[in-house]
């Protein structure tokens with residue numbers, strides 16, 4: 157069954173109210189998939205991942221000849237890009253995702269590159285490919301969430317790992333066990349809109365002095381100690397998502413990669429991004445808005461010293477969001493926002 161998992165708000169059902177004595181350690185809530193709740197009555201459309209906003213992606217991709225899917229995941233969007241007649245360069249920082257996409261899509265009209273889309277290696281490969289379409293569908297796939305040992309979920313007993321690229325870089329446990337209160341508090345406040353961020357960070361530091369954080373239950377217990385017995389899956393989801401974003405430096409990657417990806421497009425080419433978090437969407441919205449302006453000099457500067465011309469235009473005045481039917485069929489899509497930009501055609 158499709159699941160809602162990547163940290164969208166309002167997971168259902170909420171945890172039953174608990175009123176335990178102070179100091180009680182709570183078991184993490186049961187979760188059937190990826191620390192997420194299965195929505196009754198919905199049916200699967202893919203084992204690995206259900207591609208979101210497929211109609212918007214297809215419409216945007218029409219006419220493309222050379223398309224980069226910079227976050228190939230299970231290959232759902234890549235399959236669409238190939239269906240519209242484009243040759244595809246499929247990228248993912250997760251080697252398992254590349255293997256799954258390869259198993260599904262084979263080698264016909266598609267090539268693969270493993271690595272973060274903001275890395276020099278991938279950006280070089282993309283530039284050489286000379287794409288006219290580049291798609292980013294951010295976040296994690298259902299498959300990543302459903303694989304307990306990858307540690308993306310708040311499913312009981314999941315390790316606090318959360319690294320998209322398998323064994324490389326710091327884990328969520330490393331971060332919770334070593335970062336100072338201020339840094340933890342800042343991330344919970346900024347990335348999870350957590351009003352009690354400072355208190356949560358203090359609880360984490362107090363708890364890790366007794367025993368290091370190792371599993372999802374440790375983080376869930378710290379959240380419950382901070383937010384109280386009424387806290388539930390929606391709180392766990394947004395705080396786990398914040399941790400994942402930090403572990404994978406997701407916002408930094410996006411910020412870094414967007415201008416380089418745009419620069420790799422051939423004249424008249426298009427880039428589109430599907431976001432699931434307000435921080436991601438802000439980066440994309442601001443980048444596209446700036447690219448569409450003729451002048452980006454600081455206000456009040458007497459003479460324009462910037463490029464003095466727009467780099468193209470925004471194709472989506474407002475972000476495209478999934479309709480009710482899509483959200484019903486695939487609750488994961490509920491927080492998705494699709495934005496697209498087209499670079500200047502040759503003069």
Ligand SMILES: C[S@@+](CC[C@H](N)C(=O)[O-])C[C@H]1O[C@@H](n2cnc3c(N)ncnc32)[C@H](O)[C@@H]1O
Pocket residue numbers: 205206207208226227228229230231232233234247248249250253271272273274293294295296297298320409
């Ligand atoms: C939402 S899934 C993509 C699903 C895909 N569009 C589909 O239809 O199956 C996001 C994928 O992007 C990958 N990813 C996230 N950030 C990345 C980055 N900076 N570089 C490369 N891949 C990334 C994740 O590993 C994951 O496989």
